[in-house]
Amino acid sequence: MAVFTPVTDAELGDWLQHYDLGDIVEFRGIQSGIENSNFFLTTTHGEYVLTIFEKLTATQLPFYLDLMRHLASHRVPVPDPMPRRDGALFGLIHGKPAAIVTKLEGAPEMAPTPAHCIEVGQMLARLHLAGRDFPQHQPNLRSLSWWRENLPAIIDCLSDAQRELIESELAHQGAFFGSADYASLPGGPCHCDLFRDNVLFAHGIEHARLGGFFDFYFAGVDKWLFDVAVTVNDWCIDLETGVLDAARVDALLRAYQTVRPFTPEEERHWNDMLRAGAMRFWVSRLYDFHRPREAQMLKAHDPGHFERILRERVKAASLSAHR
Template sequence: MAVFTPVTDAELGDWLQHYDLGDVVEFRGIHSGIENSNFFLTTTHGQYVLTIFEKLTATQLPFYLDLMRHLASHRVPVPDPMPRRDGSLFGMLKGKPAAIVTKLEGAPELAPTPAHCIEVGQMLARMHLAGRDFARHQPNLRSLSWWQENVPAIASFLTDSQRALIETELAHQAAFFASADYATLPEGPCHCDLFRDNVLFAHGRQHVRLGGFFDFYFAGVDKWLFDVAVTVNDWCTDLETGALDPARVDALLRAYQTVRPFTPAEDCHWNDMLRAGAMRFWVSRLYDFHRPREAELLKPHDPGHFERILRERIHAASSHAQR
């Protein structure tokens, strides 16, 4: 959520003529993230987030916005896109598609406890089930084919050890994705990027309360297990070592499975999917780090974090196999 495309007050005022959202009270850029230009927008009608999409096209965008509307209608706490006066959920701002969504309550929890993981696990399962009757279909655009396409573009920046790791894991994941077991894994719309900073909590006096999930612009139809693995790799990982914290893993997975139990194939391939989740973000962070775009506010993430996570997941699988 960097600012690649600045917007002046005059440009904003002209664009808001297409909405019934009242008068602007405050408008400011959001500094974190690396994919789209995002702004907090407060009007006399409420608080919103305005997003200018730097990569997504007007053809791709309806999937994400319609998915959020669908989930919101099923009482999943997500940003709800605001319709324009013509009924559309986005328009063109400075030559790029842009949308306004409701701002959720709360703040991210960057040091989660098992109690936070329980809330996330339950809501993630509810979100998966709520998406079963969503009519649109778009694959996860950062899945295996994207890794295969982009690994060659970053290979020259890697050490020999890193190249060996990424090429070996790419072959492992290609075989996993082509397997009969993989084909049987249940699937549907997934967030695909449910990190700690994409979830808000509104803390009550006696308990934690989930405010909602946001930033659905990496969402796609994928295996539900992949979505859980991506979530666990962030919410339940020690940030220094990349190792999983058993208490948080147990809390999140138990909570998820009270709503949607895993199938036998999901249980069998849990570690494969943890590795897939780590691979996806190692590749993307390597690409963003070594081939960055210019931005007014840009903070690329450390790719080494997901290299450590991937090595830890491979080590865990090897240790389990030797028992």
């Protein structure tokens, strides 16, 4: 179950008095997700999603909601936060921040083809370019400094082989992040978590159409190449082995670069960033697995998935170096 904070019909009715969204038609919990309480809300004005934020504070939330509003205004298909009558994009339910956003069309595509990857690649590039004039700045909070900070809490839980890999990769990424080439990489607001289950496709008669990107609550300002690498590490792999699928990789990268071509530095450090993307999620999954939050209600993701991906990317770098 993923509704951590229940809301009664009476409470919802009182809360909606702060909005101009019409009368309630339907309201039900969404039984997925591990961070927040989510509900589908249908009113006489349209379909929405109500989210109660279980971890993010009222101080942290404006960056994410303002970014989504900015992207939606630039015709990037993302959930658009609905303003309250006082202009605010969120309020409080049971003392927790909560927001209403537009509901996107479609469902996740968990077995993507190159055609799906083309649409994802093009829209990700559009998102990056649309964010260039977004005035707020918040770094990716799960980047190198977070890996370093949290590694001591999990290092004793690892095998010798895992410890060797994670310490070696941390050193590699530290050198990469500190390089002049890394500093020169273009960047801006990034989704930072664009997995298959955070993208919707509407399935028409002839082909699937991208419905939009959602769940921006790990977003931050980072290198655009990192965002592409995170996306490829999920959309373009064999899920059992972590091996890249060449056809899907080629489709996504070509599509992305029809909108925003890579710089020479991005081309040169593509595999380094694939490794960074794998490292980010291996560390976070290790932490969630070995140091779970109190009363966590859902099973943690398997850390071994991103260990396999990282080993594949390191192996690819080694093979390339010996050619």
